[in-house]
Amino acid sequence: MHGSFSILPLRADGLTYVIRGRALVDNVSFVVARGTRTIIMGPNGAGKSLTLRLCHGLLQPSSGSVTWNGAAQVNGRKRHAMVFQRPVMLRRSALANVVHALSLTRFSSADRQARASEALARFGLAELARRPARILSGGEQQRLAMARAWALDPEVLFLDEPTSALDPAATRAVEEMIEAFHADGMTIVMTTHDLGQARRLADQVLFLHHGRLLEQTPAEEFFERPRSEAARAFIKGELLW
Template sequence: MLSPQPPTDALVTPLIPGSGLLPLAFDEVTLTFRQFSPLNGVSLRIASPGITAIMGPNGAGKSLMLRLLGGLIEPVSGQVRFGEQNRVPRGHIGYVFQTPVLLRRSVKGNLLHALKLAGVARPERKERASALLKMGELHHLADNPARSLSGGEKQRLALLRALACKPALLLLDEPSASLDPQATFLIESLVSRASRAGVKVVLISHDQGQMGRLADEVVFVHKGRVLEQCPADVFLKSPESRQAKAYLSGQLLLD
């Protein structure tokens, strides 16, 4: 007799509450590359659970902020804090890049490898991987080479792989850029499900429609500075800064 599949929420409920890493804080964070400082004294406090979106024009520093949260780079000065910690909580952060990076393994093999690295016991890995693939509607492709998937399928697999280890914090860099509406819907459904299960989500997006559907809060960044931070519905309807108004109306931001 087959064992029952774990409830969907149980598949993505974080091992530690996402709220346990809050507030996420940048304290006077500066990044310098040669003579250029794309972030210069940035201070930011993200204290609310749910989904926080970072918006702004290209080159504003959004991806650098996400990489700082993920521990992929370190500031020249200042601190990035997670609650009372000033170090990235190892094993409790999931990261999905705009262009998914997949192993030369099967679809299911990518998940099994992630679960192994996370220390999940061997008897549990296959069951959890199968349940995740079903949740992401990729179960019928389980034995296919991961790199043979379509763009939307690859991104979904990358998201499932990030969620497989039950992170408290999920970082997403434009997770549905250039995807069609159906693929975008499936990605957004997974992100919403993770958020409802208690995962704190920080994502980058240029899609105002997506922000209206997903985000609870928006942080607007321009030229390495945080210009606004407010509830998503307030930002999308009545931004305060001149730059945010221009950005939302589709104007080119030159200063």
């Protein structure tokens, strides 16, 4: 995919995000290694989404840093992409939405159409190509958003609650796409509320509570022997906030 040059590891060092005197993300440090799947978990309002946005560069930290293989910024085109809970689609066809996303990438204008078609075909969406993206079902739109992200050929994909608005069938389809991305060598960093999904997908878990990182733990160990009392309660479904 990207040859030997990598933007990984991703390293968050003392990452802090303060609004009106409140540290919503509080001195969070972790490492994401190449080719891994990291699931960020924690109760509502823990700071999961903010942490993803800080890593993706949508927000600037109040203090601390995000570095990519030792550098503050990724040079050249962005090598990380993000998929949100509710995808934003332009008022044009499914295919044109993917082509448009490719307009700021290394793909030449001649290649964009082919790359977009390849992305739809790869994930079983070819028959939706000509349909207006905004009239697709929620599940179809999210799969399209995932295919659009894949088309960008990112090394790292951030996913913010990508299945929380979906039914079980669409959730399964999105999980299969995540597995395919991972098999392609993509590094995944994702938030979810779904413990079953985290068990199915995670290599490591980052557990946040009140903006603080309480655990960075291999997934199996997190579910079998959580270190913190808060994580134990969370796994039992007893910690919602």
